Structures are given as structure tokens and as C-alpha cells.
Amino acid sequence: MLEYNSAEVEKKWQRKWEENRVFESKEILGKEKYYCLSMFVYPSGNLHMGHVRNYSIGDVFARFYKMKGKNVLHPVGWDAFGLPAENAAIKNNIHPSKWTKQNINRMREQFKSLGISYDWSREFATCDPEYYKWNQWFFIKMWQKGLIFRKNANVNWCPSCNTVLANEQVLNGMCWRCDSRTEHINLEQWFIKITNYADKLLEGNKSLNGWPEQVLAMQRDWIGKSFGAEIDFVLNGLNKKLKIFTTRPDTLFGATFMVTAPEHEIISEIKSEITNYNEVLKYIAASSCKSNIERASSRHKTGVKLEGIKAINPATGKEIPVFTADYVLTTYGTGAIMAVPAHDQRDWEFAKKYNIPVTEVIKGNNSSIEKCAYEDEGILVNSGQFSGIKSAEALNLVSEWVEKQGFGKKTVNFKLKNWLISRQRYWGTPIPMIHCKECGIVPVPEKDLPVVLPEDVKFTGKGESPLKSSETFLNVKCPLCGMDAKRETDTMDTFVDSSWYYLRFCDPLNNHSAFDTAKADYWMPVNQYIGGIEHACMHLVYSRFWYKVMRDLNLAKQDEPFTNLLTQGMVTLNGSAMSKSKGNIVSPDKIIEKYGADTARLFILFAAPPQKQLDWSAEGVEGCWRFINRIWRLFDIVNKKTEFAASEKDKTDILRIMHRTIKKVSIDIEKKTQFNTAISSVIELVNVLYSYKYHSNDDGISMEAYKTVILLMTPFIPHICEEIWEMLGYKEYVSTHMWPGYDESIIETSYIELPVQINGRLKGKIMVPVQIDEDEVKKTVNTNGKIAPYLKDKQIIKFIYVKNKIVTIVVK
């Protein structure tokens, strides 16, 4: 038999699959669908091992369910807008669209060399005007629904990318793309009111049983719902109120001062009353120079008292001082707090530093406020009519009292901020709005969509958005009054593109709507979504939000777009992430060239469960290559004629192991998403076939088992399986063959080996019939040569027989 030639075989089947459109799908009413989606790829120019892992995992699901008889949708596309293309334009003087298309062409070939079962007829890129037209259409729909607004806001600015960033895109004060330190500037920007859906997103989290707990927890934290109260504190003699948010209304009587964020507008409103206003201004200026990180990391809280200003604690009626300090965030709650130093550590530190009285209002067992604040539950003291009540109850009682008295109300607060979606860059979806001096902001009429990106643009990397340099783009007539007007030059955050692409895949060629609702109803929701954990609070929140908006626009029926989510682990080399800068990259192309895609896929799927980190191992790859060749050589061994005849026992054994393996692989893929153990059980079956020395005259059972090996391995290593399937005489693709079923009654043996424990230690094993009852087991144990001696002259305290599992005897 010839050596296995992976390069030739893989090319052959990739061509056949493509020519015969084996993996193209269409809606078939009455046939159960399965939508499998790996997060689409940014066309950076090169596939890396993380991609290979992502798409190999997706392909196992897609191929498995196809063989199980489901109507599988497994599409592929390109998340093609974004900064790298524009940076390439600046650096290499190549148009972003050209750069992107080159990369797509190259990566498409790489994808094809992996043999992923994609429906290529549905391919699209988000930079196609036929796609981004619908971004614009959705934008206008949301604008009409009041979900989009413009606001002058203090926003995150990346000086290197020259654009603003959403909150989610600032990680530890750094830009998520380029790692530069971000700044805060004041700009007029476009926002989407994602906070309108904060509660619905949180509520929806509870129904996502197919999502990893880790992602749900991250989203929960990110949305950050907390219950509390808003309370107004009167500024004495000023006819003004300072509104605060607290989650601890039970500590209201202990509020001995107030603090506003330095950015709080009240300061300028009452500046004439502040006797040390210059000092306050100086402090505000100093804080604004600090980054969020510097503010948070500074050990010592700083602040300045607003001299001449007194607030009144509405519960005690006492006058208390007001400070401004940058440990209070302008972006959370109302940007001001009531400070309760006895029961909040931050306030405690601040009070100590500025000699503010600390009033204890919650008393716990042995609690003390001498060395630090007491933040736990307890009994209220020094709290007027509420003294003596448990703090847990007081939370509610005080809020209700406050509400009745008319100086506040119960409320909830979210950490989630509205989604800033405008970017001052070229390579994105133009925001379809027109600024008219007379009519204000006017949406582009639907018939004029898409607003296409102009070609006459200069990429200098300096100054304002490149779109502002295009005269043809900039100048338009107002759709309402017909006068000269200007186009909006901001483009959309690329996370808009990825918020609904899974719906476009249901109907990618539609040119009169974003997608046909009936088609989307057929395919949605995505049964299995696969991608990296880094999208937990960005893409996966935005998409869920977008889908809920579409549901409210009657474009979608379900509440959630992704039923099951698998977040694959990182691919590392010697424990650290592969990266260009570290120079520790293993190139997929080289591995495919040397061993073939099957080997690369097998290693990735076998070396670790999909969710865990996977460390690359050259030896491990070598081992997978050996296994693939072992399957290849088994073809001859199974077909070889020998004079040995198989015994009945051999035959039933092999049949039983075969059925057991089918069961194990099916469950591991379908129920446990644990591909490594699925593969190892097939390896065991192959090892069994190697160790049997007959391979003729066994009623074709070893051949049956070999065919089973091929069928079971097809989702993992499809190319070699197709080749062997053809060698076995089949005319159809193994990829479209039915997944094998198993017979529980064959897996069960008539005899079973029972372990026998005495006082918790394994002492031996007995062979017994499956249906055996406890009395029979006792007899067998007592006559067993190995076990009986342990029972001699001993008193049996307990005898436990767990059917078909174990025998345990306790003796004295």
C-alpha cells in the first residue's frame, strides 16, 4: 500500500466538495435545521492557530449534525471594516478596500486548505455596500424609534487611532486595538441607547443555559445593576438641591458630609457662593489631567472642601460640609454621594484625613469603627425612629420613608453606559445623516441608501476624519428643504457590523431588505456559536442588544440570537500567547504543508478540551500524524486474508466495542462538547482492531468496525476519511453519510466484571451475569478464591451490592 499523501488527497476532496456544492444549504421546511457559526474573521492577512482552532471546532459541530441528518447552515464571511486597513493605507499608500480585498483573497485560500465545511455561496464582507447599506437602514430605524441621540460628552479618545472609543473598548485605560493610553476629551458624538435594554439584557442572561457561566458573570458585572435610592440634599440657603445615589439608604443618618465628582455641574452653578473657588478650580484642573488609572490607583484620597457651602442631611436635619474629590466618579449614579464614613471604607479614609466626624449608625456583633469602617449588616443606632431595626430591613424602610417625605425615591442604577458608535475614521459605515442649517439633522431618505464611501479621499493620518477631505461626499442637498447641506462624516463603530451579520447569513443576497424574515425565522437562533472570550462584554452584548431591537421592530421572533456559546481557549506556545512581536508563531500554512490539514485539526481537537488553553506541541502533532497513518494502514490489515478464524467471543467483543465507541463519540460531541475524549475512544477502537490477529472469516465484523472508525472520524479529519470511504467502494461522500447508530443491547454484555471492595480497599473482581441478584453475588463472593480468605473468621457488618457497578463489604 502506498504511503498516505495528505497534500494530494486533501486537495482532491476540497475540490470535489466545492465543485459539487456539498455544503451549500437552503431552507427545507419540515427538516430540522442546525445553525453553526464561528465568529467571522477580521481579514488581517493571515490565519493564525487561534483561527484554526475556532474554525476546526465549528466544523466538528457542523459536520456531525449534517451526518445526523440535520439541515446545517455553516456560513463564512469577513468582518472587513476597521482601523488596520486604514493604517495600511497611511503607511503603504494602498486604498483600504484594496488592502482588505487582497487579504480576503489570501485568507479564503487558507480557509479552503483547512477543509472546513462552509457554504461559500453565502460569503460576504461587511465592507460591501450591499451589506453596510442595512447598517444605515437600521441606524435610521433606531433614530426614528428614539434609540439614537447626539450628545456633547466627555469621551474616550485614542490619540494613536485618532478616534473616540466606546467604554467597552477601553481596557485598563488603554485602547483595545493599539494599547495606547486613552484620553478624555469633550466632543459631540452619536450614541445608541443600549441602556434602555439594560434590564432586558440582564433578564435574558438567565435564559442562556447554553452559555458558559464565566461569560454570563462578566456580562452581569458589566451591566452592573444595583438597587438603592436617590436622595436630595438641600444646600442651605441656596434654594438648590444636590441629588445623590446610594445603595445603603439604611445608613442615611450617618451621612456626615457630601462629595461631588470634580466634573459635577453644581460647582459652577454655585461658584459665587464658594469662598475658596480658586482653590476648587485648581483641584478640578489637576484631576482632569489624571487618567482614570491614576485616579483609581492613588492610595491617598484627595479632595477640597467647598468653603461657604453647607448641605442638610434630610434625616438628621444637621448641616454637613460638601467636598469635591476625584474618588467620586462623574459617570456613575448622579456623580455625587452622601458620605457615611462609619460604614464605607473610602469615606472613612477621607473623613480621617479631613477631620470629619464619624457617626456610627449600624452596630454589628463586636463591631468597631475605630480602625476601619464597618460595612456589614447590623442593628441601626443613632437613627431616630429607625434605631433598633435590622439594617437589611431598614434598607427598604428608610427608602420608603424618604419617598413619603418627598425628598427622594427608590431606584436602580446600572454601570452599563450608552454605546458611543461614531468614529472619526474612513473605513467604516458612513452615518446616514445630513446636517442642514434650516432643518437640523435629517436622515438620508431610504431610497438614497446606501451612502457609499467616496474614493477621492486622502489618507494622511493627520488631522480630522479623512472623509472631510472629500468634496463629493461632503456637499449634498437637504432632503427636506433642498438647500445646500453637509453630510455627517463620522462612520460607525465596526461592532455595528458584527451585531447582525448572523442574520444576513440567513439571506445574504437579498437586495430589497436586510434579510427575509421568513428565512431568518427558519434558521435562527444560532444553535452553536463559537468564538473567543474577549468578546464577552463587547460583541456578545451588542449582538444581544441588536437582536432585541430587531425583535421589537418585528424583524425577528426569538429573544436571544445564540442558544449555545462555546468560548474556545487560547493557543499558546510554551505557555505564552503566540504573537508576532514575541516571534513565537507556529504558522498554520507550514503545518498543513508538512502534515496536512487533518493532522493540524486532529491535534488541535485532541490535545485539550475546546474551552481550555491549548499549548502547541510539535511531538503532539507528530503523534496525530502517526495516528492518521495508522488508520490508513489499517485498510490493508482489515482486508488481508489470513487462515485464522475469529471465535464467537472475539466477534461479539469487537461488535460490542464498536457500538460502545459510537455511543461514546456521539455523546461526547453532542452532550459534552468534549472532542478529546471522543477522539481517544476511537483510538481505542483502532488499537483493538490492530490487536486482533484475524481479519478474515469474521462475518465482515472487523470491516464493519473499520467503516465505523471512518464515519466517527469524519467530523475531525474529513479528507482522509473521504479517501478511504472511496477506497471502500462507496460512491457517495462520507461527509453526507448517515452518522452510525448504536444498539444499547449489544453494548450490554451478559456477563460483567464486578470489583469487590473490603473495608474500602479493592481486593478482587468477580465475573457475574448481568441480571444477578444480591444473594447470588454473596454466594459468588464467598466461593471466590481471592476474596473468600479476607472474609474468613470475620463478622460481616454490611454487604452492599450496587447493581452492575460494585460490591462493598464491611467486616470486623
Place this chain on the structure above:
RNA sequence: GCUGAGGUGGUGGAAUGGCAGACACGCAGGUCUCAGGAGCCUGUCCCCGCAAGGGCGGUAUGGGUUCAAAUCCCAUCCUCAGCACCA
């Protein structure tokens, strides 16, 4: 600090109340061979033993529940990930 996931051989990892270490890598030995860095076979948690065999030895540590614990409960330690002055 908060949230979440974890801690098992030389390594990746199996086993989720019932035989710890499946399967693979690595290593060692054998076999075939002119040759082997190919293939095939055997062994490989630890301790005692040449072996057969034996071990209330063994799943981060200490305790507990149970006939039975890697698995459940309590405490402690450690690792990873996310968030972090969110009032």
C-alpha cells in the same frame, strides 16, 4: 477587594459519589531491518519485592459526611481569567 473557573503522574489530560491516572506525548526495552529518527509489540503513579505478589501509600493542605470521596460539605493555601474608588 469583588465575580467566575481551577489545583490529578515527567507532560497534555481521563474519571463529577462506585476499580484514580483512559487516550496521547515522552521515556525504557524488545522485534523487524543492511539500516532506523519508519512500522509492530511490551512496560511506565509511588513504596517493598528478581518475580509472583503485597501496601489503611497516593488527586494542593487540614478536617467532615459516607459502606465508598479527585468528585459532596467546612476551613486554609495557591493558580488563571474578568472587573475594580460603581457609593
